Amino acid sequence: xxxxxxxxxxxxxxxxxxxxxxxxxxxxxxxxxxxxxxxxxxxxxxxxxxxxxxxxxxxxxxxxxxxxxxxxxxxxxxxxxxxxxxxxxxxxxxxxxxxxxxxxxxxxxxxxxxxxxxxxxxxxxxxxxxxxxxxxxxxxxxxxxxxxxxxxxxxxxxxx
Amino acid sequence: xxxxxxxxxxxxxxxxxxxxxxxxxxxxxxxxxxxxxxxxxxxxxxxxxxxxxxxxxxxxxxxxxxxxxxxxxxxxxxxxxxxxxxxxxxxxxxxxxxxxxxxxxxxxxxxxxxxxxxxxxxxxxxxxxxxxxxxxxxxxxxxxxxxxxxxxxxxxxxxx
Numbered sequence: 001x002x003x004x005x006x007x008x009x010x011x012x013x014x015x016x017x018x019x020x021x022x023x024x025x026x027x028x029x030x031x032x033x034x035x036x037x038x039x040x041x042x043x044x045x046x047x048x049x050x051x052x053x054x055x056x057x058x059x060x061x062x063x064x065x066x067x068x069x070x071x072x073x074x075x076x077x078x079x080x081x082x083x084x085x086x087x088x089x090x091x092x093x094x095x096x097x098x099x100x101x102x103x104x105x106x107x108x109x110x111x112x113x114x115x116x117x118x119x120x121x122x123x124x125x126x127x128x129x130x131x132x133x134x135x136x137x138x139x140x141x142x143x144x145x146x147x148x149x150x151x152x153x154x155x156x157x158x159x160x
Numbered sequence: 161x162x163x164x165x166x167x168x169x170x171x172x173x174x175x176x177x178x179x180x181x182x183x184x185x186x187x188x189x190x191x192x193x194x195x196x197x198x199x200x201x202x203x204x205x206x207x208x209x210x211x212x213x214x215x216x217x218x219x220x221x222x223x224x225x226x227x228x229x230x231x232x233x234x235x236x237x238x239x240x241x242x243x244x245x246x247x248x249x250x251x252x253x254x255x256x257x258x259x260x261x262x263x264x265x266x267x268x269x270x271x272x273x274x275x276x277x278x279x280x281x282x283x284x285x286x287x288x289x290x291x292x293x294x295x296x297x298x299x300x301x302x303x304x305x306x307x308x309x310x311x312x313x314x315x316x317x318x319x320x
């Protein structure tokens with residue numbers, strides 16, 4: 001019996017990125033904050049790959065102690081991309097606040113005016129990541145869409 | 161010509177605390193988090209005095225570098241007392257999030273459901289404090305009252 005290689009090919013990933021506005025925005029966010037040009041020659045896939053963390057990999061990451069700066073910046077990038085997608089779809093400028101005070105526990109918030117567009121509790125943030133590129137895209141889109149819905153219903157609170 | 165002593169007497173401060181729900185709540189917050197009983201024998205005045213920082217004192221505090229843990233906990237206490245007063249007046253349970261990522265710059269947020277009851281930018285947080293006990297009471301009450309007003313108007317967003 002032969003097992004089929006299930007790891008998606010790179011061309012597939014690049015196609016997925018090209019066809020998913022959220023993933024494209026993630027790539028753009030990383031490149032935009034790349035002040036020293038470290039990622040200039042990296043592929044889009046490589047740039048967002050740190051957000052893909054499989055169950056196996058998660059098990060190996062300790063949740064003791066504070067979240068390291070690289071993981072923090074990864075979490076911030078994810079939510080900044082979401083905020084940016086919300087802005088593109090609704091025109092609402094929003095703020096991203098990540099509060100990771102208690103050893104991997106905390107909040108990721110995106111708000112506009114007095115409306116909380118995104119409100120997520122974080123736990124075991126040391127292990128922040130998604131099972132696959134597809135899951136990353138799906139979860140990003142889900143959060144963006146529910147924020148857009150909320151903004152459509154309660155736009156007046158976002159203008160306060 | 162004689163100058164009049166303008167520093168309020170301690171009995172005056174204790175009266176001010178007794179007659180101001182916000183200041184009473186501040187004292188209660190500090191005592192509630194005093195796990196080792198360090199403040200057990202302190203007067204109410206002494207307990208909230210660190211939140212009184214005069215202009216002269218502020219000038220002497222450097223705004224270089226990160227905010228130290230004691231100042232952070234002072235800021236958290238102030239906003240926790242506000243959240244607690246809001247809960248007493250509206251019945252709304254709320255979350256306090258303080259994000260001080262950028263060397264004294266950041267956000268203090270209090271939210272309930274999807275409604276941001278309090279949304280304050282912080283700057284020069286190293287110097288966080290109020291000119292006098294009266295100003296501390298007035299500012300606390302002002303923030304509480306505007307949150308209550310918001311909650312009354314948009315209660316349904318707080319229930320989301």
